[in-house]
Amino acid sequence: MSKILVAGGCGYIGSHTVVDLTDHGFNAISADDFSNSHRKMTEGISNLIGKPLKNYDVNLCDIEATEKIFQENPDIEAVIHFAAHIYVPESVEDPIKYYRNNLNNLLNVLECCMKYNVKNFIFSSSCAVYGNTKQLPVTEDTPFGDAECPYARTKQMGEQIIRDFCIANPNFNAVLLRYFNPAGSHESSKIGEAPILENTHLVPILTEVAIGHRKNMTVFGTDYDTRDGSCVRDFIHVMDLAHAHTKAVEYLLHGKNETTCDVFNLGIGNGVTVLEALNAFEKVNDLKLNYSLGERRTGDVAAIYADTKRSREKLGWTPKRDINDIVKSAWDWEQNKAWLTE
Numbered sequence: 001m002s003k004i005l006v007a008g009g010c011g012y013i014g015s016h017t018v019v020d021l022t023d024h025g026f027n028a029i030s031a032d033d034f035s036n037s038h039r040k041m042t043e044g045i046s047n048l049i050g051k052p053l054k055n056y057d058v059n060l061c062d063i064e065a066t067e068k069i070f071q072e073n074p075d076i077e078a079v080i081h082f083a084a085h086i087y088v089p090e091s092v093e094d095p096i097k098y099y100r101n102n103l104n105n106l107l108n109v110l111e112c113c114m115k116y117n118v119k120n121f122i123f124s125s126s127c128a129v130y131g132n133t134k135q136l137p138v139t140e141d142t143p144f145g146d147a148e149c150p151y152a153r154t155k156q157m158g159e160q161i162i163r164d165f166c167i168a169n170p171n172f173n174a175v176l177l178r179y180f181n182p183a184g185s186h187e188s189s190k191i192g193e194a195p196i197l198e199n200t201h202l203v204p205i206l207t208e209v210a211i212g213h214r215k216n217m218t219v220f221g222t223d224y225d226t227r228d229g230s231c232v233r234d235f236i237h238v239m240d241l242a243h244a245h246t247k248a249v250e251y252l253l254h255g256k257n258e259t260t261c262d263v264f265n266l267g268i269g270n271g272v273t274v275l276e277a278l279n280a281f282e283k284v285n286d287l288k289l290n291y292s293l294g295e296r297r298t299g300d301v302a303a304i305y306a307d308t309k310r311s312r313e314k315l316g317w318t319p320k321r322d323i324n325d326i327v328k329s330a331w332d333w334e335q336n337k338a339w340l341t342e
């Protein structure tokens with residue numbers, strides 16, 4: 001059973017990936033310091049994987065603690081690196097926090113990979129690297145645009161750091177995965193999105209309004225040049241996204257990579273507007289949300305969605321769920337997650 005280190009394995013996408021890896025015969029271990037995840041999340045994960053999750057409560061900016069993980073696990077075959085701060089508005093307010101964490105922990109993990117002979121690496125990148133591109137859908141060859149915020153810049157810089165690392169270490173193989181808009185949760189409702197910090201993402205805001213944790217919400221901008229004036233995004237179900245990581249691990253372990261640093265977009269390739277997502281939530285869950293139409297939010301791009309041809313063909317990955325599945329599973333999770341904070 002190949003051992004995979006999931007850095008950030010108790011966070012939102014990391015936890016779903018640990019479960020998907022286990023479902024496909026991998027031995028996933030995690031390193032997570034719970035800076036933006038609940039300690040109890042390990043219970044939900046352990047329940048789904050049928051054994052206690054092995055998690056190292058380590059801040060990966062601490063090189064000595066990080067090194068110990070590699071020393072104790074000389075059989076790690078690949079690392080999936082999720083551990084990062086992820087909130088756009090927070091990154092604008094506190095850029096140092098983002099550069100310090102997202103770059104230092106990446107450098108430390110890469111250094112350990114080199115020192116402990118781990119040759120396979122998967123990086124959580126983002127469609128934010130494309131900036132406000134006019135070229136839609138975006139392909140992996142669409143050039144980087146101006147980063148809209150420090151968070152996006154840490155992803156651009158992270159990708160460049162890994163490219164340089166691959167050039168310097170020709171036996172090292174990386175896959176860069178550019179996520180579009182991950183949402184939804186595991187169908188069991190045993191795990192899901194549960195950040196510690198204030199969430200700013202659309203789908204969990206819909207569920208927070210529905211359950212009454214927020215009185216109302218605002219649709220940010222209805223005068224964009226899109227079919228209903230609200231922004232267009234490519235919402236990808238977190239379980240489909242998680243499975244793409246399993247596919248990427250298999251791709252590297254079977255030596256199917258075309259270069260030492262391959263890049264893939266992970267979306268479903270369909271743009272959905274903010275109002276369409278909101279209406280889908282109301283319809284699928286038979287609920288009414290209290291919302292108003294408001295001003296544009298600073299830093300938002302009007303529309304972005306993926307060309308997914310490469311990930312479908314090369315990774316053999318086919319997303320199976322759509323916006324209806326996303327809003328249903330997100331709402332199921334919201335109604336089931338109180339135990340996390342009890």
Ligand code: UDP
Binds near residue numbers: 088201232274297
């Ligand atoms: N959005 C919104 N109201 C909210 C939160 C988000 O209208 O309370 C919109 C946001 O302006 C963007 C889309 O939903 O157009 C997706 O935003 P999110 O923060 O989820 O992801 P992003 O695309 O910014 O990474």
